Amino acid sequence: MSAVLSQLQAAPKDQxxxxxxxxxxxxxxxxxxxxxxLYRRGNLEGERYVDxxxxxxxxxxxxxxxxxxxxxxxxxxxxxxxxxxxxxxLVNFEFVGFLVDLLIHYKRSQKVDFPQDFxxxxxxxxxxxxxxxxxxxxxx
Numbered sequence: 001m002s003a004v005l006s007q008l009q010a011a012p013k014d015q016x017x018x019x020x021x022x023x024x025x026x027x028x029x030x031x032x033x034x035x036x037x038l039y040r041r042g043n044l045e046g047e048r049y050v051d052x053x054x055x056x057x058x059x060x061x062x063x064x065x066x067x068x069x070x071x072x073x074x075x076x077x078x079x080x081x082x083x084x085x086x087x088x089x090l091v092n093f094e095f096v097g098f099l100v101d102l103l104i105h106y107k108r109s110q111k112v113d114f115p116q117d118f119x120x121x122x123x124x125x126x127x128x129x130x131x132x133x134x135x136x137x138x139x140x
Contacts, residue, residue, distance in 0.1 A: 004041075005038070005085075005103065005112060006029050007104070008034045008038055008092060008094065008103075009034075009037055010033035010034060010035045010037065011032075011033045011036035011037045011040070013033075015036050016032055016033045016036060018067070018068055019031065019036065019068050019093055019096055020030055020095040022068055022094075022096075022097065023100065026095075027104060028086065028101075028104070029117070030099050031100045031103050031104055032094075032096070032100055033098040034103055035096055035100040035102075035103055036096060038099050038103065039056045039064065039092075039095070039099055039100075040064055040094050042061060042062055042063070042064050042065070043059065043060065043061045043062070044059070044102075044112065044119075045057070045059050045060075045111065046058055046060070046111075046112030046114075047111065047113060048078065048114075048119070049111060049112055049113055053111075053112070056078050056079060057078070057079055057080070058070075058075050058076050058077065058078045059080075059100065060074060060075070060076045060078070061074070061075050061116075062074040064076070064090055067092065068091070068092050068093035068096070069087075069090070069091060070092050071089050071090070071091060071092070072089070072091070072092050072095045073087060073088075073089050074087060074088055074089060074090065074095060074122075075087040076122060084121065084123050087122075088121055088122050091092050098114055098115060098117070098118045101114070101117075101118075102113040102114050102115065102118075104110070
């Protein structure tokens with residue numbers, strides 16, 4: 001799969017313009033045309049690296065749509081095991097943003113892996129800042 005990533009062609013400008021408002025200027029916007037080409041493929045194979053261990057192979061698939069505000073359903077299967085299949089629905093521009101981060105990480109490390117925030121969403125793990133406060137009973 002790494003050969004596929006290193007040979008990605010830039011998406012047409014009319015597609016890139018639709019997604020630019022959703023990304024900050026700089027490195028992410030420069031990577032956007034290539035992330036859109038990857039998005040149009042609808043699938044990706046890579047390896048998840050946890051705590052410096054060996055890579056856990058995964059296959060990610062998603063539906064492709066034209067508009068940034070459309071919803072994408074993304075499914076990931078780890079180690080070819082149906083019991084290790086996860087899916088989530090998110091807005092296209094957000095998913096494309098994760099692909100941008102994946103490509104930036106790939107350029108640095110030569111590893112095909114999604115960013116940590118992607119896995120938090122996929123596994124529905126909230127950060128402390130995302131947790132809603134719960135009501136507590138005051139001490140007596």
